[in-house]
Structure formats: structure tokens, C-alpha cells
Amino acid sequence: MLNLARQTLKRVPSFQELLQGTMGSANEEINIDVLVIGAGPTGLGAAKRLNQIDGPSWMIVDSNETPGGLASTDVTPEGFLYDVGGHVIFSHYKYFDDCIDEALPNEDDWFTHQRISYVRCKNLWVPYPFQNNISMLPKDDQVKCIDSMIDAAMEARVASTKPKNFDEWIVRMMGTGVADLFMRPYNFKVWAVPTTKMQCEWLGERVAAPDVKRVTSNVILGKTAGGWGPNNVFRFPARDGTGGIWIAVAKTLPKSKTRFGDHGAVTKVDADKKRVTLKDGTVVNYQKLINTMAVDSLVQFMGDQELIDLSKGLFYSSTHVIGVGIRGERPERIGDKCWLYFPEDDCPFYRATIFSNYSPYNQPGADVKLPTQQLANGKKPSSSDAKAGPYWSIMLEVSESSMKPVDNKNLLKDSIQGLINTEMIKPDDEIVSTYHRKFDHGYPTPSLEREGVLKKLLPALQAKDIWSRGRFGSWRYEVGNQDHSFMLGVEAADNIVNGAVELTLNYPDFVNGRQNTERRLVEGAQVFAKNRKALD
Template structure:
């Protein structure tokens, strides 16, 4: 039976990865292609919801910072005006022992009570002495924490916080994923700061970040989707996948239509992908992957933004006085993230649960908090009382006062929230992903390739871009295969411009010595593997 549609490359999913693949395929102007998604609106796990009252909440805490010039160019093409963006300096804290400790915690223990300072310093000194004589590498995330930070920081912050995030103990996680995501404390600097009662400055790639002026993070991906031909998209009920026949290279949609393909770029969670394929061997293999679910809770409050909140961006909560591990002051990112102050809303209840003095709708202003709670088989949660417990947690941590007026609430559960880098992960992926690729299926994206270390929006987008380049020109997929490199742990230059330089250092890789031109196939090698530029070499610094 003839398929209804035939394309060279089919892309499943219109989140950042799928849109990256579609964007690049459209630029290459070679193979025929189509992108499909079961949602009417593009964005995937980087989308934004709007409450009936007019409060916006992203699918978790998303901000824009980048390792790639190509990503920047595509985002700026979609939202080109200066007024399309706000740029923020990250103001972030850890709530610990009744204090707001500047992020990263391990560099700012000078803010803790003296007993905790002593415990942290003892642990760091012991860890430094152990590191001098140790000739083995840490095997687990917990080993890494103890090796780098010691017992005090491990017990006070790293272990409880990471369990709240990942919903698995640190002893069950590997440590190769860390890259630039966790700051290594410098013992001399920390000691000096403790003695002088100083705090350390900003750290990390997201110390400065951008956020769209309107429509939340999801607005970025809606705008990117508008830069690709509409006739090559099928969204909503006409783009929902029912079955994938890998042998026949055919996808059956929920509406009964079939699409034949030569290559498939799938951004579905890989465990759901193999289920749609009905491949018993791969289904069994995928059971070795672990993930946590994420609850996103939003609270809209009437009133001026209080002084205690100030310009804070996001905040971390390792202790058990609240169920959430992170809070984002979402109203601080953009004025459009909450209703205009002239809009009249009723007070639902006060933060302490009591009834308001008036049931009449009143004007604002308004501000909002977005919370994240993880869930897994190792960390069950009380779904029925989630919102109530979170508001109680906001009171416990002094984020809210008892008489604050709550005018809007939001709660949504995302089954696949975090792809957990467990000890078993690499063994599964090194078997599963090549088997899929042998069938012509490129499983890519946050859950498609299951590598959290390259799961930010820029990484996810480039996973799709590089898959398209590999399909068309055989280019290496650096983001998938060399996460340390793209994250700058090996190559410390943050940005190379327009291909004038290429791969300054990576285990013997040398500069190509030639300016690189768009769509050139002149390249270098990574561990002996040819790297073709095609205008978008996926270097950490965005060679174009």
C-alpha cells in the first residue's frame, strides 16, 4: 500500500531539537523533509502555558545562554529586535539554615553559621588531602562530591539538594555528566572568604542570560517555527504518531495517514520511541534508563514585589521544609509574565489558607513564583496536596507572608522531566542509540539522546542541527559525542567567530589553518573522525 506522504527525512517533535533539524534541512535545500508534532503549538519541553488569569509559566526553569554562534544567529533571526529581549544578571541564592547563601553554595560558605562553616572547612581540607594521594577517579556522583567538597558540604547541601532534584540518591548517579554544571570550590579562596566574611562573585555560563519580552520561553520556539515553510509541518492531531515501522521505514499517524521516510530524526523520549516501534529487544534495553517526573507549580500574588524578593532570579532549596527544589521569581524575567496591573482579579485565598476580607475583584499590581518538584519511584510525592504543601513551603522559607493575596495558581505534571545520569546510563546508550541509527533512526534531544549534560535549549537545538548535517553530509555530531568539548571543559575559549579558527585544543586536535566557509566540506578530525563544517560546525564556541 502506497504511503500518503513520502520524504527523505522525517522529523518527529517540534521542540528545540526538532526545530533545529528542520531549520538546518531547510537551509541545506537538499533532501525532502517534514516535521510533525502532536501539539498544535511548537516548543515541546521549552513551551509556555498561560493561566486563565493571565500568568505565564514555562515548562520548568528555562533561560537563554549559548555555547554556539549558530544557535544565537537562528534565535536572533526569529526575534531580531532589541526590544524582543530582556538581558539579566543572574541573582541566585541557596536557602540554608535560615540564610540566603549566594550561589554557588560551595564558594560562599562564609554566609553560614559558624558551626556549619567549620564542618564545611573540615570536609574541604580532608578532601584536599585525600585528593593529593588518591590515584583513582570517582565512580559515582557521591564519590565526586566527597572528593571535591568533603563531608560538610555533602551533608548540608549537595546530597539533600541533588536528591530533591534528581529523585535518586547521589550514590546511584555517575559523574561524567557534570561538566560546567557544578562549581569546584577553591580551598584557598573559600578560606579567605570565610576569614574576611566575603562572598564569591558570579560563576557559570548563565551568569548573564536573556529572556524574551513576551510569550515566555515558548514564544522563542513559536517564532523559530515561523522561519521554516509551513507546508512542511503537520502539528496537532494530524501530527500525532501512532506507530513506527522501522523495517518498512514508515510512520502511521493517529489520523490514519502514513509517512514513508529514508531517515528519521526522532525527538520522542527514546523509551517511548522503542515502544512505538514495538521492538521487544530495544524496549527491554531501554528499561535500563531512569528518569524523574517534574511538577511545575505557579503562584500568582497581588501586590508590589516585596523587598525580600527584590531582583532574585532563581533560588535553590536543599532542606525538607518545602517540597520544591527550585523557585523562580518568574515575574522578574519580564513584565509580560503576569497580567497588567489594571486587570481586576479576585483573591482566591490568603497564603495561610484563610479567606480574604473581600471577594470583590481588585486591580494589581501582580507578581509570581514558579516552583519545581521532582517525583520518581524512589521519591514519591503527595499529588493531591502538592499545591497546598508548596504554598506552606513558601511560608516556611519566608518567600510569602501569611496575608499575601493569592489570585492565581497553576499545577502541571510532566512525566518525563529529567533524564537521570545513572550508573547504568552509558551502557544502555552505547548499545541503544547505535542500534537505532543502524535502522536509519536518529534519536536526539533531551530525552531522545538522554544526556542531561547536553540538554539545555542551545544543546538541544544543535543536536537536531548536527543530526541533519550528519544525514546530508556525514558531519560529526559533536554535541552528542563530545559533551565535554562543546561545554568548554576542554576548550576554554567561549566563542570563535565565523570559522576563522577551528578546534584550538582537544587531545591532539589542531587548528585547521583555513577560514571555513558556509557549506564547505573542508574540515578537521576529531579522534580520527572527519568533521565537515557545512556552515554550522557544532563547536562549543559556535564556529560558522
């Protein structure tokens, strides 16, 4: 166990000092104990913890001018906000809660929402989770689902083997009826790979297993079931979108230890010499490295062919985020809906978020005058004059991979038509703003090959004093939410400095399976103590 507090080297110069020449040119060498690459939730979590620990010198770098990574927020010229996908705040950790509450401490910094989510199926809105609410389906589909659900339950009782992949898990847990209507088509739209090519160990709390007796009772009585899942109640920042959280967290760190933009862009990682070269020519010598960029990109920067070849066994999908800003009052059919799922092929998107419902500041005020860009049906508006609102907005997500190609040129148009097809908007609705951005690394796929790769790749990097953590840094989707990602960074810092156990990385089922905070903290301390004793 290495105590870096005893090996502190010289102070990290600030970007402002470098510009002023008070500590030499931008091409100088900097010596620090811990370098953090990436200022998304994971990198900021690591930096936050390192800043609290008295001793080790550290620095965080990121090629983007604005912190946030895959939890950032864009603003259109018209004033509509869109997150990088559907992010909401729900937490498994008190430490995470405390840190974001420190960054955004006021009551009016947040809105708290009750999740209202539906699945669009057969021109109906079925409450989420779908498998618990088949009472909303046509009678023929109810019979198919219950028949196969009963068959699955009976088979599961006598099964002597575990499911080999996600598809087998779906059929065993829910039957072929729910599988064919929702789980198979929806998950293909999300992951951009067939369910047969995915493992099932990642599932944890993310997929609700149906209670056959309750489902049958609800069908007979015509009732629905809701309230399942850890995000049944969630928080959302009042202003600046999800990205505003991470901008605020970054502001709690010393400016002298942050370098963003071109002056924080990594161009080379020399793992043998423990040095990182930045775009402005600065060389950072480190003892330990916490990497939060995608691990397949990291090994490219390292130029390590063996690890590059190993990383090729990891799979991911790209994500298109599409935003549509509309003039008019929010329709009654939309109401207080939060996010909606779309398994069918009448639209290219798998999820729609009514982003204007999260905060009134996610779109321009009603007094802002904007021209109509087009009608939803593609026709030109009768007038090009700017008019006042009110406005509302929808954010859509579309996946892409080699197994699921996307018509990039027509994707925005096809998505708007999909909104019409699913009765989300009307053909004559006035669209005043559109947004489309592709994120190359969107979802780290829990493929059948993933564990075999990670069991070699992550230890090989750690043997070189590189802790690769985060949504794509450690490639574990099951601990890829904002709270998980933040704590992956926190726990990496604690592991480096104090030898503490990384619970989130190594025990994802544990951190996801405890809803009671105090119980989780106590049991976490017990696991820590046990492993600490083993280390000593």
C-alpha cells in the same frame, strides 16, 4: 556517506492542502527523504538546518498544536505565564544565537539579566554557588565545611582512582560538610534518586569545584564569591515566555512542511519498512528519521521488544511545575532575585524562580482586576470582589520518582506552605492565581547504568537509519539545555546529509568547556576536519 540531495522525492503536502483535498485524502502516503518527529528545540533545530540545505525533502511532525516541547510556556486563565521549568537563554553556539535572533530580531524582543541566585540554608540566603560562599554560614558550619574541604583536597592529591559515582565526586571535591549541608539533600530533591546511584561523568561545567584557599580567605574576611557559571548573564524573551522563542523559530519554516496537533501525532514507527503512521491515517515513508521524542517512547511505537527491554535500563524523574500569582508590589526581600535553591525539607520544591522578574509581561498588568482566590495561609479572603494589581509571581519545581513519591493531591497546598516556611511569602498574602502541571519526563537521570544502555541503544537505532536526539531522545542531561538540544538537531541533519561529525552528542565536554566563541569555532572546525578525513 549518503547525499540525500540527489534522492529528493515528491513535495510534502501541507496540512491545509490535505484539508482542501488538493493532494488527496489524509490517508495518502507521503514520500520524503528526512522525517523529523517532535517540534521542541531539537526537532526545530533539525528542520531549520534541513531547510537551509538545498536538496533533501523533509517534514516535521508533532502531536502538540503549539511547538516548543519541554521548552514551552503555559498561560493561566488569569494571565500569568509559566515555563515548563526554569529555562533561560545562554549559549555555547553562534549558530544557535543567529537562529533565535532571526526569529526574534528586535531589541525589545529580549531582556538581559544578571543572575542573582541564592541557596536557602538554616534560614539564611547563601549566595550561589553554595560551596564558594560558606562564609555566610554560622561559625560551627564554617569550621565543619573548611575542615572537610581541606581533608578532601589532601586526599585528592594522593588518590589513584576516579570517583565511582556522584556522591564520591562530591565528597572528594567538597568534603562531607558541604555534602551533608547542601549537595546531597539538594541533588536528591532535584533528581529524586540518591547521589550514590548517579555517575559523575555528566558534570562538566554544571557544578563549581571550590577553591579551598579562596573559600578560606572569604571566611576570614567575611566576603562572598559570585559570578560563576555559563548562565551568569542570560537572556529572556520579553513576551510569550520561553515558548515564544520556539513558536517564532517554527514560523521561519515553510508551513507546507509542518504538521502539528492530531495531524502530526505518531501512532506507529515501522523501522524495517521506514514508514511512520500518523493519527489521521497518513503514512509517511522516509529514508532517514530524526527522532526527538523520548527514546523509551520511540521504541514502544516501534514495537521492538529487544530495544524496549534495553531502554528499561534508563531512568528519569517527573517534574511538577507549580505557579503562584500574588497581588501586591514585589517585596523588598525578593528584590531582583532570579532563581533560588532549597535543599532542606521545610518545603517540597527544590527550586523557585521569581518569574515576574524575568519580564513584566509574565503576569497581568496592574490595571487588570482579579478576585483573591485565597490567602496564603489557606483562609478565605474578606471579599470576593475583583481588584486591581500590581501582581508578581513565583514558579516552583518539584521532582517525583519511585524513590521519591509525592502527595499529588496536596502538593499545591504544601508548596504554598513551603513558600511561607521559607519566608518567600507572608501568610496573609493574596493569591489570585495558581497553576500545577506534571510533566512525566522531566529529567533524564545520569544513572550508573546510563552509558551501558546508550552505547547499545543509540547505535542500534542508527543502524535502522534513526537518529534519536534531544534531551530525552539521546538521554544526555549534560547537553540538554536549549542551545544544546537545538544543535543536536542541527548536527543530526548535517550528519545525515553531509556526514558531518556530531560534536554536541559525541564531545559534550568540548562544547561545554569553551567560553570563547571564536576559539570554539576554530577548534570545532579542526575536530570536524580530522574526523571528516577519517570518514573519507
